[in-house]
Amino acid sequence: xxxxxxxxxxxxxxxxxxxxxxxxxxxxxxxxxxxxxxxxxxxxxxxxxxxxxxxxxxxxxxxxxxxxxxxxxxxxxxxxxxxxxxxxxxxxxxxxxxxxxxxxxxxxxxxxxxxxxxxxxxxxxxxxxxxxxxxxxxxxxxxxxxxxxxxxxxxxxxxxxxxxxxxxxxxxxxxxxxxxxxxxxxxxxxxxxxxxxxxxxxxxxxxxxxxxxxxxxxxxxxxxxxxxxxxxxxxxxxxxxxxxxxxxxxxxxxxxxxxxxxxxxxxxxxxxxxxxxxxxxxxxxxxxxxxxxxxxxxxxxxxxxxxxxxxxxxxxxxxxxxxxxxxxxxxxxxxxxxxxxxxxxxx
Amino acid sequence: xxxxxxxxxxxxxxxxxxxxxxxxxxxxxxxxxxxxxxxxxxxxxxxxxxxxxxxxxxxxxxxxxxxxxxxxxxxxxxxxxxxxxxxxxxxxxxxxxxxxxxxxxxxxxxxxxxxxxxxxxxxxxxxxxxxxxxxxxxxxxxxxxxxxxxxxxxxxxxxxxxxxxxxxxxxxxxxxxxxxxxxxxxxxxxxxxxxxxxxxxxxxxxxxxxxxxxxxxxxxxxxxxxxxxxxxxxxxxxxxxxxxxxxxxxxxxxxxxxxxxxxxxxxxxxxxxxxxxxxxxxxxxxxxxxxxxxxxxxxxxxxxxxxxxxxxxxxxxxxxxxxxxxxxxxxxxxxxxxxxxxxxxxxxxxxxxxxxxxxxxxxxxxxxxxxxxxxxxxxxxxxxxxxxxxxxxxxxxxxxxxxxxxxxxxxxxxxxxxxxxxxxxxxxxxxxxxxxxxxxxxxxxxxxxxxxxxxxxxxxxxxxxxxxxxxxxxxxxxxxxxxxxxxxxxxxx
Numbered sequence: 001x002x003x004x005x006x007x008x009x010x011x012x013x014x015x016x017x018x019x020x021x022x023x024x025x026x027x028x029x030x031x032x033x034x035x036x037x038x039x040x041x042x043x044x045x046x047x048x049x050x051x052x053x054x055x056x057x058x059x060x061x062x063x064x065x066x067x068x069x070x071x072x073x074x075x076x077x078x079x080x081x082x083x084x085x086x087x088x089x090x091x092x093x094x095x096x097x098x099x100x101x102x103x104x105x106x107x108x109x110x111x112x113x114x115x116x117x118x119x120x121x122x123x124x125x126x127x128x129x130x131x132x133x134x135x136x137x138x139x140x141x142x143x144x145x146x147x148x149x150x151x152x153x154x155x156x157x158x159x160x161x162x163x164x165x166x167x168x169x170x171x172x173x174x175x176x177x178x179x180x181x182x183x184x185x186x187x188x189x190x191x192x193x194x195x196x197x198x199x200x201x202x203x204x205x206x207x208x209x210x211x212x213x214x215x216x217x218x219x220x221x222x223x224x225x226x227x228x229x230x231x232x233x234x235x236x237x238x239x240x241x242x243x244x245x246x247x248x249x250x251x252x253x254x255x256x257x258x259x260x261x262x263x264x265x266x267x268x269x270x271x272x273x274x275x276x277x278x279x280x281x282x283x284x285x286x287x288x289x290x291x292x293x294x295x296x297x298x299x300x301x302x303x304x305x306x307x308x309x310x311x312x313x314x315x316x317x318x319x320x321x322x323x324x325x326x327x328x329x330x331x332x333x334x335x336x337x338x339x340x341x342x343x344x345x346x347x
Numbered sequence: 348x349x350x351x352x353x354x355x356x357x358x359x360x361x362x363x364x365x366x367x368x369x370x371x372x373x374x375x376x377x378x379x380x381x382x383x384x385x386x387x388x389x390x391x392x393x394x395x396x397x398x399x400x401x402x403x404x405x406x407x408x409x410x411x412x413x414x415x416x417x418x419x420x421x422x423x424x425x426x427x428x429x430x431x432x433x434x435x436x437x438x439x440x441x442x443x444x445x446x447x448x449x450x451x452x453x454x455x456x457x458x459x460x461x462x463x464x465x466x467x468x469x470x471x472x473x474x475x476x477x478x479x480x481x482x483x484x485x486x487x488x489x490x491x492x493x494x495x496x497x498x499x500x501x502x503x504x505x506x507x508x509x510x511x512x513x514x515x516x517x518x519x520x521x522x523x524x525x526x527x528x529x530x531x532x533x534x535x536x537x538x539x540x541x542x543x544x545x546x547x548x549x550x551x552x553x554x555x556x557x558x559x560x561x562x563x564x565x566x567x568x569x570x571x572x573x574x575x576x577x578x579x580x581x582x583x584x585x586x587x588x589x590x591x592x593x594x595x596x597x598x599x600x601x602x603x604x605x606x607x608x609x610x611x612x613x614x615x616x617x618x619x620x621x622x623x624x625x626x627x628x629x630x631x632x633x634x635x636x637x638x639x640x641x642x643x644x645x646x647x648x649x650x651x652x653x654x655x656x657x658x659x660x661x662x663x664x665x666x667x668x669x670x671x672x673x674x675x676x677x678x679x680x681x682x683x684x685x686x687x688x689x690x691x692x693x694x695x696x697x698x699x700x701x702x703x704x705x706x707x708x709x710x711x712x713x714x715x716x717x718x719x720x721x722x723x724x725x726x727x728x729x730x731x732x733x734x735x736x737x738x739x740x741x742x743x744x745x746x747x748x749x750x751x752x753x754x755x756x757x758x759x760x761x762x763x764x765x766x767x768x769x770x771x772x773x774x775x776x777x778x779x780x781x782x783x784x785x786x787x788x789x790x791x792x793x794x795x796x797x798x799x800x801x802x803x804x805x806x807x808x809x810x811x812x813x814x815x816x817x818x819x820x821x822x823x824x825x826x827x828x829x830x831x832x833x834x835x836x837x838x839x840x
Binding site: 214215216217219220222223226227229230231232233234235236237 | 665666669675677682683684685686687688689693694696697698701703704705706708747
């Protein structure tokens with residue numbers, strides 16, 4: 001059961017941490033000779049200044065929410081699924097493979113998309129379960145296993161784009177030949193946003209929240225994550241649950257890959273994951289197991305990502321400032337949480 | 348050093364661990380601190396030794412106020428504590444452990460430390476190999492080393508928290524001699540225990556804590572009845588062994604051997620029938636733990652067979668055993684037995700065979716409330732396990748044993764528990780026996796073995812004796828076997 005603590009206690013740490021992070025970022029901006037207020041204003045404008053920009057924020061939010069929802073499962077089971085990046089990539093590869101195979105077949109486009117989604121989820125899940133098997137059978141820590149599998153996945157996607165799946169003529173970093181419009185999720189006019197992506201993200205968060213708080217499976221995952229030895233002696237099959245957590249997370253990562261291919265890029269590109277796996281890890285670190293927080297925190301991170309694009313245009317600053325701000329936010333929140341815990345333990 | 352504790356207060360959440368405790372301990376005496384589990388003894392001593400900070404109150408050393416921020420401050424002021432669980436470094440050597448905690452020097456002199464260790468050990472008649480790794484030592488030896496380490500840091504006050512748990516009778520006698528000697532040299536000893544006879548035989552004065560408050564202080568000669576009344580507010584009776592007619596064999600071992608990193612179990616034949624309680628006696632790690640784990644499928648036997656209810660389960664893993672009604676209950680409650688961050692409702696749902704996909708948390712809390720009443724657990728359905736006291740954790744653990752069970756394998760069923768909690772534990776275990784469950788338990792408490800076993804198996808260096816009848820075996824015989832004497836005769840008979 002998720003304990004009902006007061007909202008203030010839950011939010012207090014993150015809010016103080018975020019405050020510290022913003023102050024630190026302001027300090028950095030001052031060092032760069034830029035007014036922090038102006039920079040933050042520009043980021044706000046960049047994220048919310050027009051309908052199109054808000055749509056761009058939501059374009060990031062969809063896959064980010066999917067990835068973070070998946071990470072809730074692995075975090076509950078006490079696993080650091082660093083391999084999530086590779087799982088998004090493998091999902092996108094699975095989706096692309098099915099679309100390439102069936103794009104000329106006499107099938108309804110929706111059926112093809114459904115098969116592609118299933119294939120993407122299966123590919124992501126398989127890549128994640130592989131990390132799980134490396135851990136449960138070979139004793140390879142999932143962090144190292146995931147890192148290794150990430151490298152393999154990015155090598156694979158490059159090989160596919162420059163090799164078997166290259167555009168007619170010459171392979172390029174711009175990716176494979178775009179798919180016909182019918183094989184993409186419908187976008188809102190003039191944007192790259194698909195309502196399907198939002199719906200999938202919301203549904204994934206809702207299902208994971210329900211599973212973790214109310215289901216037998218969620219309870220068992222949390223038991224394994226909290227004390228695997230005791231869970232085993234109490235009769236919970238630990239290995240199976242570790243693999244299940246990996247599988248769930250990988251399937252949602254694969255779904256994020258599906259959204260990236262069919263709703264955003266309409267083809268496979270080398271950076272198809274857009275780093276959302278690592279960004280999702282940051283979001284998951286902040287919210288820990290509070291599933292309902294995925295929606296706002298992922299939105300905030302998406303807004304920072306999109307808002308940062310404005311910085312080079314308006315202030316001649318590097319857009320990597322968004323990454324700095326996101327990193328500072330995570331460190332600030334974790335620090336204030338840890339600090340409060342230590343203080344509470346000592347008093 | 349004279350110690351005065353004034354109005355010490357400490358709360359953990361809603362629990363009043365120490366409620367305005369005031370106590371004066373004159374220098375050079377052995378002061379007993381008695382109380383049931385969760386009475387607040389360890390908390391009070393952790394405050395005195397700088398491990399915890401009090402919410403209120405003051406500590407006076409020779410009349411001067413001294414509240415410590417850190418255990419190292421307390422050691423500098425001359426107060427050292429021997430914790431209930433050894434706070435040492437098992438992967439370092441005896442000498443390295445001895446040298447730990449000294450005022451910093453970049454390159455401490457090993458040879459000086461070595462000669463100091465040898466001298467101190469000789470003074471008290473302890474024998475150590477300074478180069479041995481600590482994890483090859485018994486708990487009793489680690490305790491001796493910790494005492495020497497604290498003495499080498501010039502502590503004048505020595506706090507011992509339940510020091511006799513897990514050490515042999517001989518080591519206990521040696522420990523008590525050491526403590527008497529230290530007190531005669533003018534050091535002040537605070538001796539925390541819930542064992543009446545230890546306090547009676549050792550202490551110059553006893554303070555009794557009950558529910559966080561000082562219930563009273565006594566000076567010798569003590570009467571047991573008086574101590575028990577102060578501790579519990581009323582006398583406690585231990586459940587008596589009742590004869591349950593043993594039924595079908597539940598556990599059959601034939602030529603069973605197993606190996607862990609320290610020990611090889613000699614081939615063993617043993618039958619345990621339903622309703623029977625078999626106690627495993629022996630010094631720590633003489634083979635009892637290994638035997639228990641081999642019977643649970645947690646350790647794979649190297650030879651021989653294990654049958655459960657007539658079914659050969661040799662080489663199968665714990666889930667197979669568990670599905671046949673075998674449960675293993677470990678000593679380390681928060682490490683292996685319970686999930687510290689989860690509450691009782693969650694544990695009950697965890698062990699329940701799943702009905703449907705989702706959990707009804709309202710009925711889960713009702714179920715937990717029932718167990719709490721039935722097992723007299725001091726806590727609520729949503730109290731995290733790590734926030735319960737040791738005795739209540741053990742009750743919670745027992746409330747998770749859902750009948751029907753064929754065999755309960757339990758380590759140290761009452762370790763660290765007070766008389767009342769221990770009685771409750773055995774009442775519960777007995778109820779399982781009446782329902783036909785067999786119990787195989789190990790204990791380092793000889794009284795527990797003698798009181799509760801229908802048959803006793805003694806282990807010594809991996810050898811297990813034939814089952815003994817507790818009516819025929821007394822302390823004397825058991826003590827000799829545990830210590831490794833008379834094995835050829837017993838093994839032959």
